Amino acid sequence: MGASVRTAVSSERAGPEPPARARVHQRAARRMALQFALFAALLVAGICLTTVLLDPLQFYRRASLLPPVFSTEERYQNPGLAKNYDYDTIIIGTSMTENFLPSVVNKALKGKTMKLSMEGSMADEQYKIAKLALETGKVKKVLWGLDYFALKQEDEEAPVFPDYLYDDSWLNDYRYWFNATVYEMLFKSIVRLSTSGENRDLETLYNWNSIGGFGAARVLDAYRRAGQSEIYFKLNEEPLDAIKANFETYVLSLAKRYPDVEFIYFYPPYSILRQDVWKRTNEKRYANQLEMSVWMFERLSELPNTKVYNFQAESEWTYDLDLYRDLSHYKQDVNTWIAESIGRDDPKYRMTEENAEDFVRRLETQLQSLVLADDNRVLNADVELREGDRSRRLAFSAMRAAGKDELLVPAKEAAAAIGATAAWDSAAKELTLRRGERSVVLKAGTKNAELGDGAAALDAEPRLIQGTLMVPLLSAARILGVDGVVERPDARTLRIELRLPG
Numbered sequence: 001m002g003a004s005v006r007t008a009v010s011s012e013r014a015g016p017e018p019p020a021r022a023r024v025h026q027r028a029a030r031r032m033a034l035q036f037a038l039f040a041a042l043l044v045a046g047i048c049l050t051t052v053l054l055d056p057l058q059f060y061r062r063a064s065l066l067p068p069v070f071s072t073e074e075r076y077q078n079p080g081l082a083k084n085y086d087y088d089t090i091i092i093g094t095s096m097t098e099n100f101l102p103s104v105v106n107k108a109l110k111g112k113t114m115k116l117s118m119e120g121s122m123a124d125e126q127y128k129i130a131k132l133a134l135e136t137g138k139v140k141k142v143l144w145g146l147d148y149f150a151l152k153q154e155d156e157e158a159p160v161f162p163d164y165l166y167d168d169s170w171l172n173d174y175r176y177w178f179n180a181t182v183y184e185m186l187f188k189s190i191v192r193l194s195t196s197g198e199n200r201d202l203e204t205l206y207n208w209n210s211i212g213g214f215g216a217a218r219v220l221d222a223y224r225r226a227g228q229s230e231i232y233f234k235l236n237e238e239p240l241d242a243i244k245a246n247f248e249t250y251v252l253s254l255a256k257r258y259p260d261v262e263f264i265y266f267y268p269p270y271s272i273l274r275q276d277v278w279k280r281t282n283e284k285r286y287a288n289q290l291e292m293s294v295w296m297f298e299r300l301s302e303l304p305n306t307k308v309y310n311f312q313a314e315s316e317w318t319y320d321l322d323l324y325r326d327l328s329h330y331k332q333d334v335n336t337w338i339a340e341s342i343g344r345d346d347p348k349y350r351m352t353e354e355n356a357e358d359f360v361r362r363l364e365t366q367l368q369s370l371v372l373a374d375d376n377r378v379l380n381a382d383v384e385l386r387e388g389d390r391s392r393r394l395a396f397s398a399m400r401a402a403g404k405d406e407l408l409v410p411a412k413e414a415a416a417a418i419g420a421t422a423a424w425d426s427a428a429k430e431l432t433l434r435r436g437e438r439s440v441v442l443k444a445g446t447k448n449a450e451l452g453d454g455a456a457a458l459d460a461e462p463r464l465i466q467g468t469l470m471v472p473l474l475s476a477a478r479i480l481g482v483d484g485v486v487e488r489p490d491a492r493t494l495r496i497e498l499r500l501p502g
Helices: 002-013 019-054 074-084 102-109 123-134 180-196 216-229 231-236 240-257 272-281 283-300 332-343 356-368 411-418 473-479
Strands: 089-092 113-115 141-145 262-267 306-310 370-373 378-387 390-394 400-402 406-410 421-425 430-435 438-443 448-451 454-457 463-465 468-472 483-490 493-500
Touching: 074 123, 089 102, 089 123, 102 113, 102 141, 102 332, 123 141, 123 240, 216 231, 216 272, 240 262, 240 283, 262 283, 262 332, 272 283, 272 356, 283 306, 283 356, 306 332, 356 370, 378 411, 400 463, 406 411, 406 473, 411 421, 411 430, 411 468, 411 473, 411 493, 430 468, 438 473, 448 473, 468 473, 473 483, 473 493
Parallel strands: 089 113, 089 141, 141 262, 262 306, 370 400, 378 493
Antiparallel strands: 370 378, 378 390, 400 406, 406 468, 421 430, 430 438, 438 448, 448 454, 463 468, 483 493
């Protein structure tokens, strides 16, 4: 009997939980959920408040709680600079504009400058930062570097653009508040400041001139590699109509929308070897660029608040390879010269209706006679053949300057130019040139030439370059009875006049 009672009691205890106890557990669970939600809400609010107070990118205000530190992530840093700093002049463009010193531009353009450049930026990105700055009402002048490549279709490998920093809606600012990268930028800047004692300032922000790496040897290496690697670029060249549409949408539209703002545009001075690679590997792109340089000027010149300057054919700069770190990027000195030239409104570079086509013709002329010298210099070589009262300019498929005043050209073309015959002995690796009763035997790699009645010394040795025998034109011509006269009108020009007898 007692055992039965104990069994009944045990069964009762193992049965369903009483309703009161279940309600207690439910209330406890809800309390824990509410506490977690409150904690999460406080955490979120704390993060938001911290971001708003610290404001790593100075997006809401100029730095107040901390010393101003600046990120080199231009697409993220520029909106805060545009909205919260004092200026009346802005710089827009790619890395071709990053080496401008605001103090230099201030002096040249008589203003207070803010640099809003973006490395590798496309036209739509430049449009967004220019528009943001213009909407503040502070801008009186815009200095804008126009690169042809920036008007092409957006590169799929281009950096992600933070559009949420460029609109006027706060609803998507959460992407700033909860962005770990923003704090990474701030942390790196603070570490740099605390360890080196150096802080970035607006004068040198984005400036890469101190990195160095400039020099002719480096440029020529890039030139040789580009001659091979860029051959296939022409397969994806956009139609010119698409380029023009991008210009009208992202560049011209702002000049029209802000008639009280002065817009100053310039075409950057890439090295002459950059232009040469484009011309040899992508004729369409090269031609499009030249056509666009005139067409864009014509569209901009219709507006009274624009000026356009063209530095593409400035040989004083573009031929000096020591000013460059690759085929396109130039030293800070060049940016300074650009700013000073624009500041004095130099007619040498200012495009007008009368001279717009001249810049194109000058660049074309430079490329037609372009030669490399053994000492890494770039020259223009002009060869004229005179016979009696008649003369004509000679063109060669390849040229290279060698020695003091010598020019290497393809052997067959040299022979044809002076009326000689050329015979190649593949076994002996020798070339025989004959003209009338005279002959000379040339051999690659040696300055010693064999004549019918002795020997002679050449001013430069013949060379095999990519399977073509290049011979010293002036030396060979003189040996074969053709007079040659050399002129050096300047350090970048070599003129040779060959005079046939009679």
